[in-house]
Amino acid sequence: MRLQILGGGNNQLGAIRRAAEQGHEVVLVDYFKNPPGRKYAAFNEVVSTFDVEKNIEIAKKYRVDGVMTMGTDQPVYTVARVAEALQLPAFLDVPTARAVTNKEVMKAIMTDNQIPTVPYRFLTAAAGVAELKDIPFPVVIKPLDSQGQRGVFKLNSPAEVINSLSETLSFSRADKVLLESYYPSDEITVSAWVDKGVPEILTITDRESFSFERNIGICYAHEYPSRHHNRSPEIQTLVDKITRAFQIKAGPLYIQLLVGDQGIVVNEVAGRIGGAHEDIFIPYLTGFDILDRVINFSLGIIAAPPRPRAARLSEHLSVQLFFAKPGKIASLTSLERLTKLPGMIAAGYNVAVGETLETIANATARAGYLVIAETSERALHQAINQAFDALKISDEQGQNLVIQPKAYLD
Structure with a gap:
């Protein structure tokens, strides 16, 4: 079957590879000429994922059987428009897709439905x-x-x-x-799956971020289990309310919540798989392959995968979204070496040898990721530190440009 995937960056790479491995022909749409996913796609179109009309034309040109995206917000609306135009399967209708990609509409729905927000x-x-x-x-x-x-x-x-x-x-x-x-708070992220209008929470993670100057909220890690796991019943009630208010009937649901002295408030709602490699850690923790489910649904393939098991609270997992200082890259620690480290589930780079890194301005400056799991918080922190000891992004003078989070240092 032929699947149009919007976005060919590292957040979509898992979907492109998986679809190709399953024997589907991927029609990749990306603004850049050579995104990481290009080599795995059967067809490539250099078009913005925001350009609704051109994406509809591409879908007609290739007679695609489905359309999807993951790990990114704005193309969710384009997916809904393409699916509507070609009568393809879609988790979200166009009004709902607009509601979860436009903050003005999103805030109005929250206000009208008494969903707490700042x-x-x-x-x-x-x-x-x-x-x-x-x-x-x-x-x-x-x-x-x-x-x-x-x-x-x-x-x-x-x-x-x-x-x-x-x-x-x-x-x-x-x-x-x-x-x-501005609400001083912890931030948590809820990943859920909605079936026939009923959401089931898959994971709740702490979203750790850093700020500098006026730039805030740049995420460097997701931690499981959340320090706020004891508030799961309250979070479930809020997720139920959001699902009804936004009229989400099926598919992935990704919610960012703020937890502070004034209680839990909703930061943002998204109808997609998250951008912190949830396609890797959700199956690891729950046995529910959320990526396969999205691919199959988008192609109209009826499948009945096992229901997710409760995520293991005995497991401690961290997704490290690491950054690097400015400089020209001369060498990188091999992924083969990184994936052999204790607790390492997956690792990847968003950068390459010869590339010049600029000053960090937002989350798009992430240099790569590590997914690490251990049986205790202490063991996890030790594994994270060991991984950063091995991780080297070296410049031409031999200086390691990787920025190690201080949160895990004893």
């Missing part, structure tokens, strides 16, 4: 300081329809907001930005 408002490029005089600071501004923490800034004054509007808008196709009250 105080917010919308600003245009014409906004002035006078419109902000009643707002307590700090605040966070975000594009309405972007991803990867692009254009997301924590700001401390009206002047900073006004001065940052044009940059945030540059990452968006909309003419407004979202302004939210």
Whole structure:
């Protein structure tokens, strides 16, 4: 069968490989000429995943049997539009896909359905300081329809907001930005599967992030089990409410929650597999192959995989989304060596020898990933430190550019 996959980057690489291994012909659509997934696809089209009309044309040209994406927000809407145009299987209809990819629609649904979220408002490029005089600071501004923490800034004054509007808008196709009250909190991520309108939580992870200057929320790790696992019943009630409010009938559900002194509030809702290699760690923890389920559904293949088992709380797992300092890459530790390290389930690079790394600005600067599991938190931290001892991204002077998180150092 022929499957159109939107995006050929490292977040979609697992889907492209898996579909090809299963004997399907992948029609890959990506803005870049040589994305990592290109060599595994039967056909490649250099087109933006945001371009709805051209993606519909591509689907007709190749007479595809299905269309999908994963690990990225905005193409979810394009998938729904292509599926509607060609009457292909789709988890989300077009209105729902828009609701989970446009923060203005998303916030309206939350407000209308009493789903807790932080105080917010919308600003245009014409906004002035006078419109902000009643707002307590700090605040966070975000594009309405972007991803990867692009254009997301924590700001401390009206002047900073006004001065940052044009940059945030540059990452968006909309003419407004979202302004939210800053909520000091932990962040957790819920991955669920919805079947006939009923969500089943697969994993709850702690989303660990770092900030510098005005850039915030850049994720460097997902940790399982969450330190907030004891609040699972409360989280389940909230996930049920979100599923009903957004009218999600089937498929993957990915929710970011903030946990602070004022309780649990919803940060964002997405109708996709997450971008922290959930396609690897969810099957490992639950036995539920979420990626196979998405591929099969998208192609109209009726399959009855086993129900997910409860994720093992005795297992401690970390997805390390590592970063590196600026410099030109002269050498990399081999993946063969990394995958033989204790506890290592999977590893991969987003960079290559000869590439010049720039200063980190958002989550798109990730240099690679490690998925590590052990039987205790202490053993996990030891395995993480051992992995970073072995992990080298060296420049031409022999300096290791890898940035090791301090959270795991004794």
